[in-house]
Amino acid sequence: MSNSLRLFISVMFVAVMWPSAYAQDVSREQIKGLDEQVQEIKADALAIAAELNQLEEKLLYPSDTQIAVFVAWDSDETYRLDTIEVELNGEPTARHIYTFKELEALKKGGVQRLYTGNITIGDHAMHVFASGKSSAGFDVKNSKQFKVHKSVGPKIVEILLAPRSIEIKEL
């Protein structure tokens, strides 16, 4: 008994050391074939998304009234941005609470589209509020008012955030 047990355990040991292929009953060809079909449907979905985005933009945000507000991070300082709020003509327009991932994406140089909406041609008051925490753990609150001018064609406003400043760039 002892010898057969030893032999059994030894065989098991080899099996444990070198686990077998997992997808034994699922062939590589099956996996590959399905993967190619998944890639195709992804491409279809991307094409649909593009068409749907165009439709949405035309239907909801025609260029004459469209305003898009972007947020970019403009500092190397350590600072944890918590929220940003934007008011247009005194009306709350956009508010966002940042997750860790979003904050990291901003700090790596990504630009967040905060808001897309409609405004009339002419001058508008924009008020930006930002709050967060400094590296020392203190609450930091910032706000600044701007005047943005909307003319014919889509309006793009880029908010440049830093721990102690808020600036905008109009495009």
Next chain:
Amino acid sequence: MLRLIAILAGLILLPVNTAVAEMSAPRELKDLYFGEALYCAFQEEWFDAIARLDTELAQHHRLDEREMDTLYYHINHAEFAVGDFELAYRMHQRAGRAITAVIEGNVEEPVRNEAIYRLARIYFQKDQPANAQFAVERIDGVIPEKIRENLDFLRAQIYMANGNFDKAVEILRRLQSTEKYKGFASYNLGIALVKSGKTQKGRYYIDLAGQVKSDQPLTLAIRDKANLVLGAKLLEEKKYEDAKTTLDRVRIEGPFSNRALLGSGWADAYQGKYERALVPWSALVHREVTDASVQEAMLSVPYAYGKLNIYSKAALMYDSALVKFRAEIDKLDASIQSIHKGHFLKALVREELKQDANWVVKLRSLPHTPETYYLLELMASHDFQESLKNYLDLEQLRRRLETWKSDLVAFEDLIAHRRAYYDPLLPVIDKEFRRLDSQMRLRLEQRDRIEKRLKKMLVVPRPDYLATSDERVLGEQIARLEEMLEKSGVSSNKASNASIRRLRGILTWNIYTQYDRRLTEAYKHLGELNDEIELLKKQYTAFVRSRQAATQSYEGYEEGISRLWSRISGAHEKVEALMERQGYMLETMAVNELTRRRERLSECEVKARFAVADSYDRATRELSQEKVNQ
């Protein structure tokens, strides 16, 4: 143990992670939409990243004067990025096409070489080493600094995959000293040498990889793997002492520690040092019971006690193992049942699990879900990972398509509301507009006439044109008086004639002497009129634009929406069919793995049952012998 899946997956997916890690934003971002795509990509929202960047690139390529577009400054970066995003989203075919487009475009040598490197990496990942080889051979000239080491490592991997171990060895030797590939290069070098027949040299390098110093988790994992591989080989060759030394170098808490402890025990047991074997095995036996090494240790420990003639303890431990094996077999049966009932797939797509880094493990705590500890190794395997990611991507697509369907319903509602609002309103507005438009045209013509007349007066002065209305009335009255005098026959009345002439003279005098001032004033008034007209034109244009926008807000969408309905519905059907197939594949893999583990446990159970009986017999015999001796 929880780290096993992460580290194993890390080892397998190293190339893709490298691609993602290489991604960066331009130093000075000029195109916000490109920045938006990067924002999505940095959060690994690949679908959104590709969709946004695709749109931006398509718009850029449609332009006649591309240098006027802000994306022009980042075009090479963007073309690369879209390939990277597609690669990360596991759209290798499209990623390959995107990168090929860069290679075939008019780009500088370093850019072209980087593109070829990325293409080769895709081929290699997709198990096409011959194509990968062909691609890297096209790299020529200046290679960007940031990819040099990666390219060398990829070259070595490709050579190994194609069986050209000598060339791989050449490259890997150079890479050994690099920080990034420390450990990996030595391990691969060892494997390449062994495969090319230089076993001793190969072992030397695997041994070197097993002693590399680092605090990087991936390097530490490859170090453990090197020690495990070498240790197992030495055990096989019955070099037990060396095997033990090597296996004991594996970290006690690392992902390969269970197998190393098991092997270390066997290195002792094969030499008959059962007491020493009990040290690693006893440590192992208290670990996670679902692990195959732990289960084997549950048989090995009593086996060692048996060899040390401690049969009663061995019998008790076999007994305990039997209970645990039975419990695990029951758990595996329940898990297989749960998978057959579809609970596994349902649990895989639960959103709250994805927020947790240990979601695979958390899965097991949900009701009716399988025991995922048994699936950890399976889940770390490349095929399962790819299939699982595809399944999750399909689920994400399914949700998107459902959202898009409800979006389309909302759009149709919106259009219907707009139509209901504007349709009765616009004819009235149009009628009023036509009336105002004709008035406006008339006034504009009048203004034009005045302007023309004033311009002519600069050349040929016409004071009479600038007479005031009072002066005109007076002039007419004087003319009437002259007429009356003539008709009444008193025209010869000198006094009356003189008065009338004086009156006309005064009138003419005023008109002529004030001509310059009046002309200046007329120009000033024309300027004021022009300002008003400018305002009027702006209002007119704004109205026309608003009027057009009103029509465009609900006209001309039917065809597009109907096409989208059909495309979305078609895609939805396809996604559901693919999910079913992909899900079945995952279930099959999981059931196969659980069945394999169940069979192994059943064998263990049978062996333990015999062993327990045998141990009890021996213990009883020993007890009887002792009594006899007394």
